[in-house]
Amino acid sequence: MNIQKPGLTLYGLFIVMAFLAAAALLFGVAVSSILVFLLIYAALAYSINFITGMIGYVDFGHVLFMAIGSYALATLVSYYGANPLLGVGAGAVLGLVFALGIGLVILRFRGVYFAIATVVLVLAAYNIVLQFPQLGTGGEIIFNLTLQPLTPYFTIWTIVLIEIALTYYVNRSRIGFGIRAIKSEEDAASSVGVSPQRLKLIGYMLGGLFGGAAGGVYSWSTSGVTAGPAFDFTFSLLMLAMIIIGGVGTSIGPLLGAVVVYIPSYFLLTSVAQAQPLIIGLLVIIMALFLPDGIVGLLRRSNERLRLVLE
């Protein structure tokens, strides 16, 4: 494999993205209002992939960055009448800044200690938000926008496109070699010159940046934010489920996982809403037991050609 020329995986992903853009343009509101949430899920999956998927640090608190983005947009739009696009940008920047500050501290923990720290962070953030009357009673901000559904749709579409390209690039570059080394043996990585602290922080900051951006589009699409749902632990678990089901660390896995998790949840929502976490949970357990590399791993093992092509 010549790793400097882009391969089929990237072209394939671009074709899927082109299809998603065409679908929204052709069928308008009806389709885009469904697909916008699929793309938000995908954006969240790619964002957690930078830290948990690539570096292997299990982040149970990734919903924090989504919430930060949601509040950034809601605050700007509802109190300052700002353009929602500016809100998405602010969400991304705040996500990045918070990831930098938090990451400098909690990335010193490893394994289960890191995972616990991420859970604690979300609990703390939730209670902090409730203390600010500026962020609404009970952390609730609702706003009314003349809805032009294609604008948030193409905003999140662009975010996912950037995430795909960046994931693909990182995996193939020098930084990807360092990150995989950290995932496997952090101490051995530093003994050949890799700086785990720096690379982990880069991954965590990318996760914060895109998590914040996706959170902004989420509150844009739902016309508001409420503290309870915004910090819902289920979101973190869904993000983890998506990359585990799709294939951790890969460029194609998060999108596959988003489709698998989102499509059934969309249909189940109307019939058996409570069954959704149960079904996804079972799926994750089955995956963890039998297919640790997710759908991507399954496809790679099934066919020699796919093994070389799928990234």
Next chain:
Amino acid sequence: MPLLQARNVSKNFGGVQALKDVSLDLPESAVLGLIGPNGSGKSTLLNIIAGVEKPTSGLVTLDSKRIDNLRTNRVVRYGLAKTHQIPKPFSNMTARENVAVAVLYGRRNIHSPTPALEEADRILSMVRMGSRKDAPADSLTVQEKKRLELARAIATGASILLLDEVFAGLSPEELKDSIQLFKKLHDELRFSALVVEHVMRAVLSLSQKVMVLEEGRVIATGSPDEIVHDEKVIQAYLGSKNPAA
């Protein structure tokens, strides 16, 4: 002027003193053997030099620059690399990718993966693992994993190698092979090496000088020949000839 120097290095773990006032000099291209019974502080000394642990007191310098306050990955940039006693391959990669990481992050100024992988192939051939380059690292044998450790250390471009028991656990045939390989590599690359080893045959045939540690103290330094005849060394390893004394 010696290349690597340790001066009066001491290390306490809680109440236990693992190293007491240890000093050493490692001149350019020299091979210094470091031996001693279990728990005598050999690995601790190596870890301190490599930046894995900080000394309680004393200092380590490389070309007169202090390195004992640097992290491991910074020490690598100064040209010093350590292998692991228990091999730690990156098991999610092939052998050549393992070595490529070291090429990319060492001090070689190769920053893009394609040339790094080519360089990795060259180094793997040098350590006679050319035929195993595409093998997943976790499928390698113990001997191959030890060679991979050596290949990674060399791949960083290090001028000083700290080798922690790279000859342990090998069959007599493999041991002979590895000693011969080490000599060849040393002739070609002219690195200096600090070799921690339990296998006497390996240390004595590789080192120009041997240092013996016992309970964290240096009890003897000399040529391999002097060391095997040193009374204190024999006593440390085999116990006193006369228990009453």
